Amino acid sequence: MRTHTISVLAGDGIGLEVMPVAMQVLDAAAEPHGVGFQWREHPWGSDYYLAHGRMMPLDAIDQLAQTDAVFLGAVGSPEVSDTETLWGMLIPIRREFDQYVNLRPIRSFSGIASSLAGSPEIDMVIVRENVEGEYSAVGGRSYRGTPYEAAYQQALFSRFGIERIARFAAEVAASRSGRLVSATKSNGIIHTMPFWDEVVAEVVAEFDTVVLESVLIDALAARMVRRPRSLDVIVASNLFGDILSDLAAGAVGSIGIAPSANLDPERRHPSMFEPVHGSAPDIAGQGIANPIGQIWAGAMMLDHLGHPDIARRLEAAFTAVIESGLVTPDLGGTATTAEVGAAVIERLGSV
Numbered sequence: 001m002r003t004h005t006i007s008v009l010a011g012d013g014i015g016l017e018v019m020p021v022a023m024q025v026l027d028a029a030a031e032p033h034g035v036g037f038q039w040r041e042h043p044w045g046s047d048y049y050l051a052h053g054r055m056m057p058l059d060a061i062d063q064l065a066q067t068d069a070v071f072l073g074a075v076g077s078p079e080v081s082d083t084e085t086l087w088g089m090l091i092p093i094r095r096e097f098d099q100y101v102n103l104r105p106i107r108s109f110s111g112i113a114s115s116l117a118g119s120p121e122i123d124m125v126i127v128r129e130n131v132e133g134e135y136s137a138v139g140g141r142s143y144r145g146t147p148y149e150a151a152y153q154q155a156l157f158s159r160f161g162i163e164r165i166a167r168f169a170a171e172v173a174a175s176r177s178g179r180l181v182s183a184t185k186s187n188g189i190i191h192t193m194p195f196w197d198e199v200v201a202e203v204v205a206e207f208d209t210v211v212l213e214s215v216l217i218d219a220l221a222a223r224m225v226r227r228p229r230s231l232d233v234i235v236a237s238n239l240f241g242d243i244l245s246d247l248a249a250g251a252v253g254s255i256g257i258a259p260s261a262n263l264d265p266e267r268r269h270p271s272m273f274e275p276v277h278g279s280a281p282d283i284a285g286q287g288i289a290n291p292i293g294q295i296w297a298g299a300m301m302l303d304h305l306g307h308p309d310i311a312r313r314l315e316a317a318f319t320a321v322i323e324s325g326l327v328t329p330d331l332g333g334t335a336t337t338a339e340v341g342a343a344v345i346e347r348l349g350s351v
Contacts, residue, residue: 001031001034001035001036002034002035002036003035003036003037003038004035004036004037004038004068004069004305005037005038005040005066005067005068006037006038006039006040006067006068006069006070006071006301007040007042007063007064007067007069007070007071007270008023008039008040008041008042008071009042009044009045009070009071009072009073009089010041010045010073010074011044011045011046011072011073011074011075011076011089011279012045012046012047012073012074012075012076012077012085012279012281012284013074013076013077013278013279013280013281013284014073014074014277014279014280014283014284014289015045015072015073015074015075015279016073016284017284017285017287017289017291017337018073018074018275018289018290018291018293018294018337019071019073019294021291021294021295021337021338021340021341022071022291022294022295022297022298022341023037023039023071023298024341024345025291025295025298025314025341025344025345025348026295026298026301026302026314028345028348029302029310029313029314029317029348030302030307030310033307033309033310035302035307035310040063040067042056042060042063044056044057044060044089045075045077045085045089046075046076046077046079046080046085047077049080049084049085049088050079050080054088055075055084055085055088055089056088056089056092061092061093061096061097064093064097064270065097065269065270067270068270068305069270069271069272069273069301069304069305070093070270070271070272070273071272071273071274071297071298071301072090072093072272072273072274073274073275073294074274074275074277074278074279074280075089075090075278075279076278076279076281077279077281078281087137091135093262093272094130094131094262094272095131096269097262097264097269097270097271097272098131098264098268098269099130099131099262099263099264099269099271099272100129100130100131100161100164100165100263100264100265101127101128101129101130101165101168101261101262101263101264101265102127102128102129102130102241102260102261102262102263103125103126103127103128103172103260103261103263103300104125104126104127104128104241104245104249104258104259104260104261104276105124105125105126105258105259105296105300106122106123106124106125106126106245106248106249106252106258107122107123107124107252108121108122108123108252108253109252109253109257109319109322109323110323111322111323111325112252112253112254112322112323112327112331112332113253113332114251114252114253121229122228122229122248122252123232124228124231124232124233124234124248125172125176125232125233125234126233126234126236126241126244126245126248127165127168127169127172127233127234127235127236127241128165128236128237128238128240128241128242128245129161129162129165129235129236129237129238129241130165130238130262131161131238132156132157132158132161132238133155133156133157133161133237133238133239134153134155134237134238134239135238135239136153136154136155136156138153138154138156139151139152139153139154140152155192157192157195157196157237159195159199162195162196162199162200162203163199163202163203165235166182166199166200166203166204166235167203167206168265169233169234169235170203170204170206170207170210170235171207172233173207173210173232173233174207174209174210176232176233177232177233178209178210178211179210179211179213179231179232179233180204180210180211180212180213180232180233180234180235181212181213181214181215181220181231181232181233181234181235182196182197182200182212182213182214182215182234182235182236183215183217183220183234183235183236183237183240183241183244184196184197184214184215184216184217185216185217185218185240186214186216187216196237197214200212200214200235201214217236217240217244220234220244221243221244221247224244224247224248224251225247225251228248228251245258245260245276246276249276253331254290254330254331255276255277255293256275256277256289256290256292256293256328256330256331257290257292257293257296257322257331258275258276258277258293258296259273259274259275259276259293259294259296259297259299259300260273260274260275260276260297260300261273261297261300261301261304262274263304271301271304273297273298273300273301273304274294274297275293275294275296275297276293277290277293287336287337287338288328288329288336288337289328289337290327290328290330290331290337290340291328291337291340291341292318292322292340295314295318295341295344296315296318298314299311299314299315299318302314313348313351314344314348316351317344317347317348317351318344318347320347320351321340321343321344321347324343326339326340326343327340328340
């Protein structure tokens with residue numbers, strides 16, 4: 001049996017509920033094909049912060065680096081500021097491991113109502129730059145406590161960073177329809193966004209089969225709602241990709257079904273796989289969180305680890321469960337987290 005060692009960070013809130021279900025599903029999907037997982041579970045997150053003053057121990061990155069991938073549940077707690085939870089755990093992992101691609105597939109499912117215009121069949125991929133852009137750490141605050149208090153945030157766009165995310169997105173587009181949309185705001189942001197446009201265009205010009213369209217972010221958001229089928233692959237900066245992917249995921253039914261992969265495509269470091277949803281403290285502890293986002297993230301992890309056939313079977317299984325109507329309350333059903341997981345495992349036997 002081929003065994004992969006996986007760092008598990010269930011984290012906070014519903015992450016603690018969807019993670020064990022997803023792990024059971026992944027074990028069931030992989031074992032018949034001679035693939036196994038050694039799960040290394042770490043109790044890091046907001047509770048760890050409240051006890052130790054940090055989201056993770058000082059040697060956390062070294063511990064994670066010894067494994068093949070990181071499987072993350074959710075981060076966030078009403079008792080801890082978002083600044084601490086994100087900059088103390090999620091963002092350091094992404095940046096220390098140079099996971100510069102955030103890959104977010106979005107698709108609709110039969111039987112799940114979409115709020116998008118005409119409820120068309122939707123299948124798109126958002127490729128988000130994941131380590132620089134608007135989420136840089138450059139900036140500060142001055143004149144605190146006075147009427148002149150001010151805050152400064154420096155967006156950071158490098159040619160190196162734009163080139164590699166544009167090339168990855170172009171490769172994805174070339175493997176699909178050949179259509180690539182770049183999200184921009186070069187009419188209002190006069191330095192970084194024109195630079196983004198120039199570098200993206202230069203890179204995509206290397207791909208004969210890819211057609212590039214540059215669209216202003218406000219118009220693109222409206223187009224995603226009005227004409228989602230006109231979109232296939234989108235490449236976007238850190239901030240724009242974050243917002244667009246949540247918009248698309250929510251509009252096709254529920255943010256609870258959406259996965260994401262934080263990738264180091266060169267495989268120098270472990271990549272990290274997580275659902276898009278947060279810790280959802282309003283429903284935590286009720287056993288009704290949707291586990292599909294976590295399961296789908298697990299399928300992306302299987303693909304990355306070299307098991308695309310198992311990943312496709314798992315996707316087919318959870319798709320069949322969703323389209324059968326056995327879904328959690330966020331999708332209009334009454335099933336529990338555990339019931340959905342059990343149904344996916346049962347369906348694996350017939351796909």
